[in-house]
Amino acid sequence: MAFVQAFLNGLLVGGVYALIASGMALIFGVMRLVNFAHGAFLMLGTYLSYYGWVLLGLNPYLFFPLWGAVLFLFAVGIYRVLVRRVMGANDFLQILLTEGISLALVGLAQLVFGADYRQINLPVANRITGFGSLHFSVGYILSFAVSLLLVIALTQFLGRTEMGRAIRAVAQNRSVAPLMGIRVERVSAITFGLGVACAGIAGALLLPIFWTNPTVGAPYTLKSFVIVVLGGMGSVQGAALGGLLLGVAEQFTAYTWADRYAEVVNFVIFLLVLLFRPQGLFGGKA
Amino acid sequence: MKRLPKWWPTALFFAVLLSMPLWITDGYVLQLIFRVVIFAVLGMAWNFIGGYAGQLSLGHVAYFGIGAYAMTLSTERIGWNPWLGVILGALLAAVGALIIGSITFRLRGPYFALSTIAAAEIIRVLVQNQDQLTHGAVGTNAPLLFQAPQLDGKFFWGAVPLLGAAFALSTWIHNSRFGYRLRAIRENENTAMAVGVNPSREKLLALLPSAVFTALAGSMYASYFSFVGPDTVLTIEISVQAALIAMLGGAATVWGPILGSIVLTLTSEIFKTYFEHTHLVVYGGLLIVVVIFLPGGVISLFEGRKRFRRESGPIGSVQG
Amino acid sequence: MARILEFEKVSKRFGGLLATNDVSFHVDEGEIVFLIGPNGAGKTTVFNLITGFVKPDAGTIRYAGQDITGGEPYQATRLGIGRTFQVVQPLPALTVRENVMLGTFLQNPRRKDAADRADQVLEFMGLRSRADQLASGLPLAQRKLLEVARAIGTGAKLLLLDEVMAGLNPREGEEVVGLIRRLREFGITSVGGVEHIMRIVMSLASRVVVLDQGRKIAEGPPAEVVHDPKVVEAYLGSKFVAGAKQ
Numbered sequence: 001m002a003f004v005q006a007f008l009n010g011l012l013v014g015g016v017y018a019l020i021a022s023g024m025a026l027i028f029g030v031m032r033l034v035n036f037a038h039g040a041f042l043m044l045g046t047y048l049s050y051y052g053w054v055l056l057g058l059n060p061y062l063f064f065p066l067w068g069a070v071l072f073l074f075a076v077g078i079y080r081v082l083v084r085r086v087m088g089a090n091d092f093l094q095i096l097l098t099e100g101i102s103l104a105l106v107g108l109a110q111l112v113f114g115a116d117y118r119q120i121n122l123p124v125a126n127r128i129t130g131f132g133s134l135h136f137s138v139g140y141i142l143s144f145a146v147s148l149l150l151v152i153a154l155t156q157f158l159g160r161t162e163m164g165r166a167i168r169a170v171a172q173n174r175s176v177a178p179l180m181g182i183r184v185e186r187v188s189a190i191t192f193g194l195g196v197a198c199a200g201i202a203g204a205l206l207l208p209i210f211w212t213n214p215t216v217g218a219p220y221t222l223k224s225f226v227i228v229v230l231g232g233m234g235s236v237q238g239a240a241l242g243g244l245l246l247g248v249a250e251q252f253t254a255y256t257w258a259d260r261y262a263e264v265v266n267f268v269i270f271l272l273v274l275l276f277r278p279q280g281l282f283g284g285k286a
Numbered sequence: 287m288k289r290l291p292k293w294w295p296t297a298l299f300f301a302v303l304l305s306m307p308l309w310i311t312d313g314y315v316l317q318l319i320f321r322v323v324i325f326a327v328l329g330m331a332w333n334f335i336g337g338y339a340g341q342l343s344l345g346h347v348a349y350f351g352i353g354a355y356a357m358t359l360s361t362e363r364i365g366w367n368p369w370l371g372v373i374l375g376a377l378l379a380a381v382g383a384l385i386i387g388s389i390t391f392r393l394r395g396p397y398f399a400l401s402t403i404a405a406a407e408i409i410r411v412l413v414q415n416q417d418q419l420t421h422g423a424v425g426t427n428a429p430l431l432f433q434a435p436q437l438d439g440k441f442f443w444g445a446v447p448l449l450g451a452a453f454a455l456s457t458w459i460h461n462s463r464f465g466y467r468l469r470a471i472r473e474n475e476n477t478a479m480a481v482g483v484n485p486s487r488e489k490l491l492a493l494l495p496s497a498v499f500t501a502l503a504g505s506m507y508a509s510y511f512s513f514v515g516p517d518t519v520l521t522i523e524i525s526v527q528a529a530l531i532a533m534l535g536g537a538a539t540v541w542g543p544i545l546g547s548i549v550l551t552l553t554s555e556i557f558k559t560y561f562e563h564t565h566l567v568v569y570g571g572l573l574i575v576v577v578i579f580l581p582g583g584v585i586s587l588f589e590g591r592k593r594f595r596r597e598s599g600p601i602g603s604v605q606g
Numbered sequence: 607m608a609r610i611l612e613f614e615k616v617s618k619r620f621g622g623l624l625a626t627n628d629v630s631f632h633v634d635e636g637e638i639v640f641l642i643g644p645n646g647a648g649k650t651t652v653f654n655l656i657t658g659f660v661k662p663d664a665g666t667i668r669y670a671g672q673d674i675t676g677g678e679p680y681q682a683t684r685l686g687i688g689r690t691f692q693v694v695q696p697l698p699a700l701t702v703r704e705n706v707m708l709g710t711f712l713q714n715p716r717r718k719d720a721a722d723r724a725d726q727v728l729e730f731m732g733l734r735s736r737a738d739q740l741a742s743g744l745p746l747a748q749r750k751l752l753e754v755a756r757a758i759g760t761g762a763k764l765l766l767l768d769e770v771m772a773g774l775n776p777r778e779g780e781e782v783v784g785l786i787r788r789l790r791e792f793g794i795t796s797v798g799g800v801e802h803i804m805r806i807v808m809s810l811a812s813r814v815v816v817l818d819q820g821r822k823i824a825e826g827p828p829a830e831v832v833h834d835p836k837v838v839e840a841y842l843g844s845k846f847v848a849g850a851k852q
Contacts, residue, residue: 034396085578091395092342093577096533099344099526100573107566115563218522222407225400260415267404267411271389274397463711463720466700470708473697479679480657480689481760482712 001133006255007248008134014247015144015151016202020220021227021239022151023198028225029234030171030191031087033094037102038224039217041196044105045071045203046212047113053120053207060122061142064204071200072193079192087188102221109214117213125208139209146205150198151240158236167191171234199224219263226270232280242281296453303446307439316438322551323445324507328524329531329543330452331499335492336529337537338465340472341391343493345402346500346528348386348409349379351520353501354428354508355413355420361429368429372505379501383493391489403522410520425515428508441510448506449544452499456540468492469538500528523569530569533576536583545584608635608670610764610796616655616665625651626662627820633764638786638797640807640828643817644841649800650692652817653766656798657682657689669764684712688762690753692769692800698742702733705741705752709759724759730792731755731785747778754785758792765789767799771806779806786810804832816840 020042027035048067052058058066082101086094125139158164170177170187177184203217210216224239227246231238249269250262273280303323310316328350335341356375360366366374390401413420432440459465470478471485478485508514527550535546550572557564580586611633618626625648633639641649654660656667658679667675669685683689688709697705706724707717714720728734731751736744741752750770757765767786771779783806786797801807807814807828814831816824818840824831831837 034400082574082578091399092340093581095342095344095396095399096529096573097577100570100577102570103526103566104570104574107564107568107570110563110566111561222400222403229397258415261411264408264411267408270404271401274393274401275389278397461717463715463717466704466708466711466717469700470697473699474695476659476679476691477695477697477756478708479659480683480691480695481708481756482680482683483708484678484680 002255005134006251008136009140010248010251011244012136012140012144012247013251014244015147016205016243017223017227017247018151018240018243019147019205020199020202021224021231021243022154022236023195023202024224025228025231025234025236025239026154026167026191026198027195028228029236030167031188032091032174033083033087033192034091034098034225035192035195036095036098036221037105038196038199039219039221040102040105040109041071041075041217042199042203042206042220043109043212043214043217044074045200046207046216047109048200049204049207050118050120050212053122060120060204060208061124061146064146064201067204068197068201072197075196076189076193079189083192084185084188102217106214106217113214115214117211119211120207122208137209143205143209147202150201151236154194154198155236155240163187163190219266222270223266226266226273229270229273229278230280235280238280245281300446300450300453303449304443307436307442313438316442318551318555320438320442320445320510322547323442323449324503324510325527325531325551326544326547327445327449327452327499327503328528329535329546330449330456331496331503332528333456333532333537333539333543334459334468334496335489337532337539337542338459338468338472339489339492340469341489341492342399342529343390343402343496344399344522344525344529345386345390345404345406346496347520347522347524348406349382349497349500350504350507350524351406351409351413351514351516352379352382353504354514354519356501357505358426358428358508358514359420362426368431368509371429372431372502375501375505376498379497380494383497384490387490387493391486403525406520406522406525410516413520414516421515423516425513425518428512428514430512431506431509441506445506448499448502453540453544455495455499460538460540464488464491472538523566526569526573530573530576532583533581534572534583536585539583539585542583542585549584609633609668610635610670611656611798612666612668613652613656614666614668616652616662616667618651618655618660618662624820626655628665629817629820629822630665631815631822631825633796633798635795637812638799638810639813639815640799640801640811641815641817642801642804642807643823646819647817647840648820649817650768651820653689653768653798653800656766657687683760683762686761686763687766688757688760688764688794689766690750690757690768690770692772694746694749694753696741696744696749696752698740700741701738702741702744702752703728703737706755706759709756710761712759713761724755727755727759727792730758730788732781746773747775750774751782751785754782758789758794762794764796764798765794767797767801769800769802771801771803779803783810808832 024035024038027033045067048070049060052063053060086097127138128135129138130136158168166182166187169180169182170184174184227242228239230245231242249265253265254262306319307316332346335343353375356378357368357371360371360374361368386405390398390405393401414423431444467483467488470483471488475485504519508519531546531550532543534549535544536542554565554568557568609632614630616626616629641652643649651660655662658677658681661676666673669687674682703721703724706727707720710720710723714723725734725737728737733748733751733755744752754770770782789797811828814828815822816831816837823836823840824834
């Protein structure tokens with residue numbers, strides 16, 4: 001039974017991972033950019049959510065679209081001022097730039113918010129529900145549900161709207177897209193904004209069930225890229241499935257071995273996939 | 287008038303450096319310069335694989351930590367002289383480089399960089415969790431490589447020759463066939479292969495001294511501050527620092543990492559006097575500035591930007 | 607006359623595509639052999655197979671009698687096979703001289719010697735005046751010459767030129783033809799080429815091998831091959847073969 005509990009916990013947290021990773025997959029798939037600042041943006045999402053609740057009483061589960069919108073605009077700004085300049089440069093410089101943005105954001109967060117841990121007390125999130133001998137925190141369920149809804153919304157957006165099609169076109173062939181009348185710069189900016197918004201909203205949703213501090217985002221950058229690789233480069237559906245898988249893998253590791261080694265699972269999976277199945281579990285092209 | 291030999295500025299520089307403990311009495315300043323020297327070694331070591339060969343390793347802290355922990359644990363558990371531990375650390379780092387290199391060098395671009403991060407993180411988590419062996423997350427005291435009195439001066443006289451050795455190796459690499467082959471690998475691996483270069487072998491050959499010097503820097507650093515812990519010698523920040531110092535000063539140049547270390551350390555110190563906890567903002571800000579405005583590093587300001595921009599990998603290079 | 611290259615019954619499949627289908631040909635010392643054929647015939651794949659950038663699924667490749675099947679590119683180069691790429695791949699952040707030095711370093715470990723030899727090659731190629739310029743600043747024609755210079759610098763005996771004329775105007779093309787005729791001065795005894803421009807092929811080649819969709823369909827002196835109905839059909843379609851039914 002504990003086994004089933006671990007599995008279901010894994011799925012629940014994996015749902016949020018799926019959202020974070022979808023954002024990373026979008027950015028990587030369309031812009032071929034590994035967003036090393038992904039975790040930092042997630043962290044900003046947690047702080048927006050935190051201050052929104054503590055200062056204004058805005059429930060994260062209701063106001064996450066607002067935080068997503070704020071981060072979307074912020075990210076578009078960062079794209080236009082900084083990231084745009086390394087599009088087309090070698091990945092060496094791209095990685096260093098997004099890493100620099102990450103460090104700067106975390107550093108600024110330390111200065112402005114302080115380095116201490118913060119938590120919020122959201123009554124609905126703390127409630128426990130369950131059936132049989134299985135117990136789940138309502139917060140986990142809510143975060144999972146919202147995340148999954150957003151991932152589905154994202155895939156619908158990509159599949160059915162004009163902008164979504166433009167984004168997919170750029171992902172498939174960046175050099176041909178302008179010939180079809182697509183403004184690649186604009187698509188890149190929007191993609192970056194959307195990808196970051198996913199991370200930020202995930203952060204907002206994680207706050208009620210965890211805690212935050214300026215460095216909380218760091219592991220999520222690598223984790224989300226592990227998921228992108230696991231699910232098949234740049235595929236949002238792949239990332240979603242990969243997120244669920246990784247969540248389960250982590251919980252099983254914690255359950256069978258030790259909590260502390262759950263982290264290592266990320267890295268080991270990452271190296272194994274890259275070395276032996278680089279196209280990912282669900283991906284097509286390598 | 288007799289012409290001075292070409293290397294006189296270098297000799298003067300090292301002579302002045304070596305003499306500093308004799309005329310600098312302020313311990314704070316000596317410590318500052320010590321850190322500049324150690325991080326210059328770190329940057330130079332990174333430069334072999336990152337600057338010349340163009341492989342963006344963000345996992346170099348693994349070797350730094352191996353050096354620090356090997357020295358500490360061998361002294362503590364086996365009773366060795368810490369200097370033996372330093373040598374052990376260098377050897378283990380070389381072995382680590384062979385293992386990590388043979389795995390990570392199969393990957394390209396961002397996958398390579400991320401795999402180096404993964405490798406270093408695996409080591410950090412293992413160290414953090416093997417409490418019995420390594421004192422876990424808490425860390426422990428590191429042994430002193432020198433005896434009191436005048437520890438500051440003695441550490442100085444340990445660090446500067448280390449810098450000198452790194453400098454000498456860097457100079458040799460810069461002008462040798464090996465160095466050109468590394469640059470070829472950086473610019474275009476296919477072309478490199480077409481001119482008879484075996485990229486896998488050359489990358490490993492570059493990583494070996496890179497890892498060894500990083501480990502030596504790690505040992506010296508840990509001993510000076512008398513402490514090892516996963517949060518001081520195994521953090522990803524140190525990996526980023528290594529790359530930043532080389533890039534900031536001028537990648538694939540001999541003096542670049544020295545300049546980079548000076549600029550980085552001074553900038554951090556200046557910010558520290560006004561705000562606490564600013565080093566991340568400084569690193570991040572400098573990284574952004576370097577990438578966007580000065581990809582050739584500070585050294586490119588001295589000798590004409592175009593000539594040095596090229597060494598760090600031009601934006602929009604031919605192969606993309 | 608020694609046989610410098612033997613390409614024997616080699617096949618290579620990429621996924622569903624049989625890029626090279628049981629192809630055999632040879633190059634003797636002193637020959638200039640061109641691979642021709644319509645687009646997609648698999649000509650560059652042959653070069654990639656010879657130089658190790660692609661490993662064959664079947665067949666044998668021998669250089670100067672030595673089996674080099676499935677070897678690595680750097681091994682092929684060290685044995686004496688030089689090559690250029692269809693899409694020129696210079697080392698952009700290095701100077702023209704340094705680019706060629708990467709080639710001359712193979713046989714001249716010391717920098718000074720490598721640089722001197724590189725200058726000799728640059729002189730031959732007419733690039734000496736640009737020796738200190740960055741490779742990224744060169745116009746296309748010069749970049750192609752640089753590519754050839756680098757390959758020559760390695761001390762190759764067999765030079766493989768992949769569409770070296772593409773993108774050059776007629777005058778530049780003539781220059782390159784002249785250089786190819788004089789390659790012997792640098793120890794290059796044999797040349798293999800992939801080419802589309804028939805005029806060049808006719809004037810340079812001692813022999814021509816025709817590929818179509820991965821198979822060899824004809825071989826022989828250029829004048830003969832050009833009139834072979836199979837070759838005409840491959841390029842133009844069956845309607846154009848003299849006497850064919852509509």
